[in-house]
Amino acid sequence: MAAERSDRIVVVGAGIGGLVSALLLASQGAQVTVVEAAEAPGGKMRRLPLGEGIDGGPTVFTMRWVFEQILEQAGFTLADLPRLAPLGVLARHAWRGHAPRLDLHADHRRSTEAIAEFAGPEEARRFQAFCAQAREVYRRLEGPYIRSGRPSMWSMGRDLGPRGLATLMGLGPFSSLWRSLGRHFHDPRLQQLFGRYATYCGASPWQAPATLMLVAQVELDGVWSVEGGMHAVAQRFADLARRRGATLRYASRCERVLVSGGRASGVRLENGEEIAADAVVFNGDPQALVQGLLGEASTRAVPPLPREQRSLSAVTWAIHGCTAGFPLVRHNVFFDDDYASEFDDVFRARQLPERGTVYVCAQDRGDSGVHEGAERLLCWSTRRPRATSAISMPGRWAHANDGARPC
Ligand SMILES: Cc1cc2nc3c(=O)[nH]c(=O)nc-3n(C[C@H](O)[C@H](O)[C@H](O)COP(=O)(O)OP(=O)(O)OC[C@H]3O[C@@H](n4cnc5c(N)ncnc54)[C@H](O)[C@@H]3O)c2cc1C
Known part of the structure; x- marks a missing residue:
């Protein structure tokens, strides 16, 4: 959206989408206030307090040119982001019960x-x-x-x-x-x-x-690793938006989008405070608007989406522990034999599969795959988590529920 110098804009949500909107709008001279329910920026690009802090959402940084363009529009460059290092091995792939594995390279x-x-x-x-x-x-x-x-x-x-x-x-x-x-x-x-x-x-x-x-x-x-983790990207975008004059308010849940004359006119926070605005950018889940969670008046802001048409998500495990038996690199994918049943379960039977593909991001590893001692792992899958499970993949594994496990 193009902004006028006098525009007061509230951005709801400091996920990467909201932060980029805030940065671009503030760079155009708008008075931008970001309200975020969580205590920190990033949304899904969050950091979990495990080990030195572990990325709990996105881990694969691609399409660097998108960031380049956004930063340029706001008067910054890629050098203003945390350092990016290209990965030589894009991902390592392994199959249940099959010895050979396959690396895809840059x-x-x-x-x-x-x-x-x-x-x-x-x-x-x-x-x-x-x-x-x-x-x-x-x-x-x-x-x-x-x-x-x-x-x-x-x-x-x-x-x-x-x-x-x-x-x-x-x-x-x-x-x-x-x-x-x-x-x-x-x-x-x-x-x-x-x-x-x-x-x-x-x-x-x-x-x-x-x-x-x-x-x-x-x-x-290109796939890059980010110094300090993906969350550092969100954190930096928050800093840059602030440098362009945006105000960021954390622990500030928007309870209602205020509407007058058929247009968004501000927001009301959980604590009752109202912030008037000429426009509101909503970076939360659009279906929250449709369901009336932010007030009856904003239910028609976006078209409804039947539940069965919503996209697939994932179950994630964040682990700090020791691994053995499989030579992990940074990005690893473990396939199950019966691929069709995994998607059948999710998209037809609408249940979490018993078995399925597991992705493991070994966040302390690069291409060489070398790491000593306890390490940070983010695993995600569509499959049903088991109460005591070690994540069963080729080789022996860190236990999902152990937290920090002595090596
Ligand atoms: C497990 C996982 C792995 C992924 N891996 C990758 C990857 O490797 N590479 C990649 O490019 N993408 C990946 N993605 C996708 C990527 O993470 C998302 O597309 C992106 O982070 C979404 O950003 P967003 O700003 O749109 O939304 P979100 O990150 O969801 O941000 C929304 C924000 O709005 C806030 N909010 C919502 N409602 C309110 C309210 N009423 N008041 C105040 N605040 C509110 C929330 O707290 C949140 O901070 C992954 C996603 C997941 C879940």
């Missing part, structure tokens, strides 16, 4: 070699063809969709042009990511690996469109 040639060793030279050639298609899909969608503020079917159709439309048609109209991957790969493990990109936006590979293969290109363009 270096495309090394990934191709790794796939040739893991699944044979034919699959490696298919991987190259897959990457070429993912690159092309990304290139076609970058302007009309990824960089577009508010893409619509009409604007996309116009901006894609005949070549862009031909690229999308080439994926197979209405083809799912799963079906498209089945055309690329013969080895089901690779179909599983690249199908996981659907979960990045809370979807099932059986339902997500094939265009999501562009995530492969996003990761090949």
